Amino acid sequence: MKLEQLSITQLEERQLQLEKQYDAYKSAGLSLDLTRGKPGAEQLDLSNSLDGILQGFYLLQDGTDVRNYGGLTGIAEARELGGLFMDLPAKEVMVGGNSSLTLMYNYIHFMMESVWLKESKSNNETIKFLCPVPGYDRHFTICDAFNIEMIPVNMLDDGPDMDHIEKLLAQDASIKGIWCVPKYSNPTGTTYSAEVVERFAKLPTIAGDHFKIMWDNAYAVHHLNDQPDQLSNLMDAAREADTAESVIMFASTSKVTFAGSGISFIGLSEDNLKAFEKFLSASAIGPDKVNQLRHVRFLVDADGIQAHMRKHKDIIGPRFDMVDNVLNQHLGNRGIADWTKPMGGYFVSLNTLPGLASTVIKMAGDVGVKLTPAGATFPNGDDPRNQNIRIAPTFPSMEALRQALEVFVVCLELASIQQLLKR
């Protein structure tokens, strides 16, 4: 039954119950954490054979000794592998070090130095980026680092609000880019529909190819379901629409093999790649090719990736099920929260009643359950409705996850009742 259908007396009774439970948690000395979008040890174990996989063989077919210096674009075999993640030919893939975030930062730095700063100075305009919300805080941090103004755009069920985006881009040449996590989006789990992808390829941007779509396909192969979502190929559509120079794709093996020791990919037109490579040549001699070769040997091909990701699903699928079950059991049909049941990715996105996210997060924190700070999924930490909470279920043990969720639902219901009673 919805909470708002209860009488004041019923609400007060329930409040007392919940307060008792909450006090019990207080004295339980819990230390639980739902913030960390990182794989658990069992997942990492899946890739333990990476270390030692080369068996002393360090030479590539083309004669390259992967142990030595050089090769900014990455080894040919790893470019092929990246092509599988991003659905691109190898020639449009560059392979980086252990972090696609670093590639994104470097790409923004490259655009700032080569184009955007000059334009901004000559037009006396602030450089702006569109940020679908809720979104990934690390993208926002990069904008912050370069003093790029962020314009939030709402996420809808099939991707960002394209009407809004098209309207903004048709009138403002100082908008230089947009952050997208097009598949199993962080945190909402949304996969952009074919129509949305098509509209991305045909955006009416007046900044032309100085506008960049930062297509962070972080969860390209991270399915939680045997009928995975399908994402259409933006680069193909953009080639058709003659906007390929605006498409910059990213992927990595961070949540495939070792989170901190994977390899990263950037996908872009050959001209863009050449220019970016030239920019990088001042700061690097080349990525870790030995680790690239390890990943090629370990993942092998599309079938290899798929088989490996199925093992991840078997480990984390039950955690996502547990989140949905506990939330349903305690909050289902109560009218005080809604949440996503993602088909892939790493997060569950939950909305409280407006204005309650920070209260719930504080209450949980006070009894030892850490949640991602309120607003973290919004530019400048500002969730205008103060209602979004990101839950990351992969890292804790099943038991710790259950405990943390049980505390969380008590906090959420209690905060909701307190608000209702204050009216």
Add this chain to the structure above:
Amino acid sequence: MKLEQLSITQLEERQLQLEKQYDAYKSAGLSLDLTRGKPGAEQLDLSNSLDGILQGFYLLQDGTDVRNYGGLTGIAEARELGGLFMDLPAKEVMVGGNSSLTLMYNYIHFMMESVWLKESKSNNETIKFLCPVPGYDRHFTICDAFNIEMIPVNMLDDGPDMDHIEKLLAQDASIKGIWCVPKYSNPTGTTYSAEVVERFAKLPTIAGDHFKIMWDNAYAVHHLNDQPDQLSNLMDAAREADTAESVIMFASTSKVTFAGSGISFIGLSEDNLKAFEKFLSASAIGPDKVNQLRHVRFLVDADGIQAHMRKHKDIIGPRFDMVDNVLNQHLGNRGIADWTKPMGGYFVSLNTLPGLASTVIKMAGDVGVKLTPAGATFPNGDDPRNQNIRIAPTFPSMEALRQALEVFVVCLELASIQQLLKR
């Protein structure tokens, strides 16, 4: 006998001989390369056990799982290891990815964004750097990338010309730093004397701690002799002189283990480290900790490093001997070239008669022997006397090295005679 003591007839005779030899090389279809300051395959083989060394153990004593995300400063064990390379306590060491060059670039980027650009704007002054010459071209490229003006300063036998440096720094606050390779300097092999290091600690810079000494100790443990050069500890001297905030040290295992897959170190005061870490946090989640742990297991401690580097010496020592022998045999006491016989590092630095470097390099290139481009060891590629040539003997096989050197000495002598005869 010195060439200039020969008669014109003798010179012309010798010229004919050399031309014959040169023509023979022309038709020999050689393809040799003395440009690459990188280890040969035999050296890389010394570290093949890196891959697989962890044997499935990925947990640190402090509980860190090296496979997962996080830890921008690097793992404690690797910070200790870096301390051995730079003679610093672990708390003043941050461990990066596979390239100290990237750490240098990032540090310059950090200083640009946090301090230098603002100062430069408000004073309407160009940002400048001192560059001991001949020096390392990659340092100059970083300056180029950030539009930093480079002021060359001559290298003397015991380090850079400190009188000149002190004079410049006492009068110009827009000089924000200096590049140094203080041990077995690239390319001259010079190790800075204790007096020079002491003077670095007490530089009369009016830029204060906005002035940074970029102390690239790339060859800290790369001895070619059993009585290695000793470099005094700049950080100790700077602490004493209250200038420690100006000291930024670098080292790496690039020429210790795998050139492209090593780990890198930056050494700096704890305050500097904290500020730099904060800057990096926008672009990275953390370095490859698995590879850091591999290096800790592989090199172990100071004795381990020393024993390992002795094996490198056994491989590359004979190559340096060959360079010196061939040069001596053909150019000794001829008054047309002088060169270094380094006690460590990766290069031999040779000076031709003034004005001849580019000619010799072109002549050698025309018969298939590639040498580092003339001027590469100077800012903006400008060797004012056009006489410095950098020879890198580690990468080719002994036989290829001998062939290349024999071509080289013919080109050098021939060019010198041609010049003498033109007088």
